[in-house]
Amino acid sequence: xxxxxxxxxxxxxxxxTRQKIQSGAxxxxxxxxxxxxxxxxxxxxDDQAPLPRLFSGRVLxxxxxxxxxxxxxxxxxxxxxxxxxxxxxxxMPPGNSAAMVxxxxxxxxxxxxxxxxxxxxxxxxxxxxxNAVFPDEEVYLNSYASASPDLWSGLSTNADAQQQLGFFRNxxxxxxxxxxxxxxxxxxxxxxxxxxxLNTKLLEQAQRFVNDVxxxxxxxxxxxxxxxxxxxxxxxxxASNALEAFQDRYGQLNPLAEQSAxxxxxxxxxxxxxxxxxxxxxxxxxxxxxxxxEVAYVADQVGxxxxxxxxxxxxxxxxxxxxxxxxxxQSVRLxxxxxxxxxxxxxxxxxxxxxxxxxxxQLKFIVMLSKPQMPQEPDHxxxxxxxxxxxxxxxxxxxxxxxxxxxxxxx
Amino acid sequence: MxxxxxxxxxxxxxxxxxxxxxxxxxxxxxxxMEFALRAEKGAFGVWGVVFEPLALMLTLLALKILVRLKTTxxxxxxxxxxxxxxxxxxxxxxxxxxxxxxxxxxxxxxYRRIRxxxxxxxxxxxxxxxxxxxxxxxxxxxxxxxxxFQIDDPALMVVDFLLTVCLGLGVGMSALVVGHxxxxxxxxxxxxxxxxxxxxxxxxxxxxxxxxxxxxFVTWNPxxxxxxxxxxxINTAYPLxxxxxxxxxxxxxxxxxxxxxxxxxxxxxxxxxx
Numbered sequence: 001x002x003x004x005x006x007x008x009x010x011x012x013x014x015x016x017t018r019q020k021i022q023s024g025a026x027x028x029x030x031x032x033x034x035x036x037x038x039x040x041x042x043x044x045x046d047d048q049a050p051l052p053r054l055f056s057g058r059v060l061x062x063x064x065x066x067x068x069x070x071x072x073x074x075x076x077x078x079x080x081x082x083x084x085x086x087x088x089x090x091x092m093p094p095g096n097s098a099a100m101v102x103x104x105x106x107x108x109x110x111x112x113x114x115x116x117x118x119x120x121x122x123x124x125x126x127x128x129x130x131n132a133v134f135p136d137e138e139v140y141l142n143s144y145a146s147a148s149p150d151l152w153s154g155l156s157t158n159a160d161a162q163q164q165l166g167f168f169r170n171x172x173x174x175x176x177x178x179x180x181x182x183x184x185x186x187x188x189x190x191x192x193x194x195x196x197x198l199n200t201k202l203l204e205q206a207q208r209f210v211n212d213v214x215x216x217x218x219x220x221x222x223x224x225x226x227x228x229x230x231x232x233x234x235x236x237x238x239a240s241n242a243l244e245a246f247q248d249r250y251g252q253l254n255p256l257a258e259q260s261a262x263x264x265x266x267x268x269x270x271x272x273x274x275x276x277x278x279x280x281x282x283x284x285x286x287x288x289x290x291x292x293x294e295v296a297y298v299a300d301q302v303g304x305x306x307x308x309x310x311x312x313x314x315x316x317x318x319x320x321x322x323x324x325x326x327x328x329x330q331s332v333r334l335x336x337x338x339x340x341x342x343x344x345x346x347x348x349x350x351x352x353x354x355x356x357x358x359x360x361x362q363l364k365f366i367v368m369l370s371k372p373q374m375p376q377e378p379d380h381x382x383x384x385x386x387x388x389x390x391x392x393x394x395x396x397x398x399x400x401x402x403x404x405x406x407x408x409x410x411x
Numbered sequence: 412m413x414x415x416x417x418x419x420x421x422x423x424x425x426x427x428x429x430x431x432x433x434x435x436x437x438x439x440x441x442x443x444m445e446f447a448l449r450a451e452k453g454a455f456g457v458w459g460v461v462f463e464p465l466a467l468m469l470t471l472l473a474l475k476i477l478v479r480l481k482t483t484x485x486x487x488x489x490x491x492x493x494x495x496x497x498x499x500x501x502x503x504x505x506x507x508x509x510x511x512x513x514x515x516x517x518x519x520x521x522y523r524r525i526r527x528x529x530x531x532x533x534x535x536x537x538x539x540x541x542x543x544x545x546x547x548x549x550x551x552x553x554x555x556x557x558x559x560f561q562i563d564d565p566a567l568m569v570v571d572f573l574l575t576v577c578l579g580l581g582v583g584m585s586a587l588v589v590g591h592x593x594x595x596x597x598x599x600x601x602x603x604x605x606x607x608x609x610x611x612x613x614x615x616x617x618x619x620x621x622x623x624x625x626x627x628f629v630t631w632n633p634x635x636x637x638x639x640x641x642x643x644x645i646n647t648a649y650p651l652x653x654x655x656x657x658x659x660x661x662x663x664x665x666x667x668x669x670x671x672x673x674x675x676x677x678x679x680x681x682x683x684x685x
Contacts, residue, residue, distance in 0.1 A: 178485070178650040179619055385566035392569035400547045403540040406446070407457045 061394055068390035076386070077150040078378035080192040082199040085370040087182040088116040088210060091363070110181035116210070116364065117176030117183040123209050124185075124202055127161075130168045133201045140164065143194050144171070154190070172202060182369055192375040199372040207366050218359035225352035232348040236341035243334040256328050262316040266309060273305045437524055441533035449537075464545050468496045475615070485649045486642055487557060493549040494641045495614035498575050501542040502634055505535045505579030507605065510590030510597050520682050527681045528674060531583050539576045567644035570656070574663040575637040581666025584674040591681055613638045619650040626653050633662035 090112055123129060134140035144167060146154030155167045173186040185202060189195040280298040287295055316325075446460065453459035472492055486494075509531055519525045554560045562568060589596050611632040618626060618639050629635055636659040643649045 173647070175648045178648070179652060385564065388566035388569050392565050395569060395573075396543070396547060399540045400544045403544050404461075406443075407461065 061398075064394065065390065069387055071150075071152065072383045072387040072390075075149045076383060077147065077153055077190055079188050079190065079382050080195040080375040081186060081188045081379040082192075082195040082372045082375055083184060083186045083370070084199055084203060084368070084372040085182050085184050086203070086206070086366050086368045087180070088113045088120070088364055089367050110179075113181035113183070114176050114178065117174070117181070119213075120183060120206055120209060121174040121176060124172065124174050124205060125169045127165050129202070129205050130165055132205055133198065134168075137164075140168075144190065147190075171198065185372075187372075188379070196372055196374045203366075203368075203372070210364055210366055214363050218363075221355045221359050222352070225348070225355040228348040229345070229352050232341065232345035236338070236345050239334065239337035239341040243338050246330065246334050250327060256331070259316070259325065259328050262312065266312050266316070269305060269309045269312065273302065273309060276302045276305060434524075434529070438529050438532045438536065441519075441525070441529055442536045445533055446537050461541055461544055461548075464497070464500055464542060465548070467500070468493055468545065468549065471496055471614070485646050487553050489553050490550060490645060491617075491642060492614070493546060494645070495612060495638045497542045497546045497549075498572075498638050498641060499608065499612045499614055499634060501538055501575060502579040502582070502637075503605065503608065504538045504542075505531075505576070506582035506586060507600055507608075509534070509583035509586040510600055526678065527587055528584065528678075531580070531587055535576060535580050535583065538579075539572075543572065562645055563647040564644040567656070568641060571637055571640045571644060571659070574656075574659050575634070577663040577667050578633055578637070578659070581663060581668070581670040584670030585666070588673055588677040588681065592677070608632070608634060611635060617642075617649075618654060619652050623652075630654065633659050636662075 090109065130140075134143075141155060141157055141159070141164075144155040145157060146152075155164065159167070171188050173184070175184045175186075176182075177184060185199060185206070187195050187198040187202065189198055276298060280295065280302055283292075283295045283298055284290060289295075446457075449460045450457040453463065455462060472489060475488070475492060519530065520527065586596075611629045612634040613629070618630065618635065621629070630653045636654050636656070639649075639651055639654045640656055640659065643651050643654075
């Protein structure tokens with residue numbers, strides 16, 4: 001079996017071609033079971049499948065494309081876009097930097113700006129900012145209201161707060177740039193003025209946010225430092241008062257010196273006691289009678305001296321006496337408290353001063369790289385993007401879900 | 412001299428349309444056949460065809476987790492990796508595998524309507540559908556897991572994917588002829604080009620994480636542009652230093668144009684050999 005050149009009119013040629021495809025496919029099918037079970041149904045589909053089923057898929061796809069094309073290029077409202085770019089700078093950024101994979105280094109100023117940009121991204125998309133930018137809800141709803149013939153886009157007049165916030169978020173894009181650290185702010189609206197105005201107001205909000213954060217951090221740090229100073233001052237006052245009260249009560253004595261004097265006095269008495277005991281022992285060896293007057297005299301002196309020493313010791317440390325040990329330790333503790341409180345105060349004052357200087361050093365501010373411009377003409381890119389997205393939906397439906405269905409059927 | 416009438420024009424257009432539809436159906440039939448053949452060869456049947464690249468992706472993901480390779484916090488790491496693996500393997504299966512594709516299908520070329528290009532188109536179609544399915548499955552699974560759905564620029568995603576398919580097809584058309592005529596190229600490809608593509612396509616790294624002076628060593632590869640643009644289409648904050656859609660489009664169209672010229676000037680050789 002060989003193929004022959006096509007002959008006759010075009011319609012005849014087509015019919016002949018179809019017949020040959022079928023016959024060729026059947027022939028190929030006879031060569032291998034795989035093609036007979038796979039290819040022939042596909043090639044014969046045109047002639048044997050029910051026409052409406054075959055037609056409906058194409059019609060649905062074509063209708064979907066036609067409607068989306070008509071909407072995107074004919075009735076879709078113009079959209080205007082305003083963009084600005086800025087960077088959040090700090091006069092003296094922190095000195096550390098982060099290493100990325102394969103050795104690229106991002107400077108600390110870039111990382112700092114990126115971090116702030118991410119906070120700003122969340123803040124600008126918040127409900128607070130929406131309320132600040134559009135304090136009057138009526139104005140907001142009117143600015144973005146749906147308009148004929150494009151009833152699809154825009155904000156419904158009876159949209160609730162959540163829908164309003166969602167729509168607001170869709171109108172702005174805050175994109176921190178990973179490489180440069182700058183932040184690109186894009187806003188879109190149905191008129192050029194609205195897009196420009198929204199961008200400008202959001203920049204004001206960003207500026208306010210950075211200032212508020214700066215002030216808040218500075219105020220917090222300063223308040224904390226001042227609290228610490230006040231606390232240290234109180235402690236110093238209390239310690240000084242306690243020391244003064246102690247000195248008022250016990251006079252301007254020096255317990256340590258007195259304790260030292262008492263100790264030396266007792267030591268002198270004990271030394272004399274030792275001498276007398278030696279003398280008594282010597283006399284007892286000289287006299288046979290232990291009650292001899294000479295012995296009794298010295299023994300009396302020894303006894304008296306021992307009583308005296310005990311009394312002096314009792315006076316120095318006993319509860320009924322002056323208790324020089326306790327006074328000495330109390331005096332030392334109070335003086336230590338005063339010294340510590342004085343040093344704490346000095347340290348707190350130094351920290352407060354450093355905190356004030358650090359707050360000023362870490363102040364951040366917004367540097368505008370590109371100010372928003374009033375859009376001169378509508379942005380048409382959304383039309384192509386939306387249309388291509390519709391094509392993408394079709395491609396995904398046919399390519400992926402159709403494929404999965406085929407797999408399911410074959411399974 | 413015959414007059415050109417509207418009925419003649421209509422008939423011509425209809426005939427052209429019919430021929431096109433016929434050719435499309437042939438390609439679809441070949442794609443179905445290849446799908447069935449693969450399903451029969453694989454251990455897991457029909458689903459093995461889909462899950463084979465998915466399993467490869469999971470292996471690479473496990474490897475990435477094992478070596479703790481840093482990716483980026485701009486994209487989910489699974490989606491980030493899936494973008495690279497799906498597009499690279501799509502290109503390899505379409506473009507590079509065409510080097511070995513003609514001889515196995517020689518018996519189909521007896522039928523005049525089936526040409527080597529049709530088999531390549533069928534392979535391209537089925538690979539595109541497989542890898543798109545894998546991408547969509549991974550994306551849906553991750554979105555359901557993380558409860559977030561983000562595609563910032565779906566149009567770019569579609570265009571990027573289609574351009575990658577075109578790029579693979581263009582390279583495949585040239586490879587069809589080259590592989591058939593110069594068999595040594597197959598070995599060279601196996602040991603050389605595949606590895607070069609693997610390491611310059613941005614599967615394991617993001618271009619912006621490379622030092623500036625190192626970027627030109629990888630940005631020559633249009634596949635890198637394709638992979639990075641796909642990631643960028645999911646999150647527009649994903650930076651693209653030295654990456655452009657125009658470069659990818661030019662490479663795709665040039666490869667398709669060159670491939671068509673090269674293929675049609677050597678088609679007879681493909682059919683007559685063996």
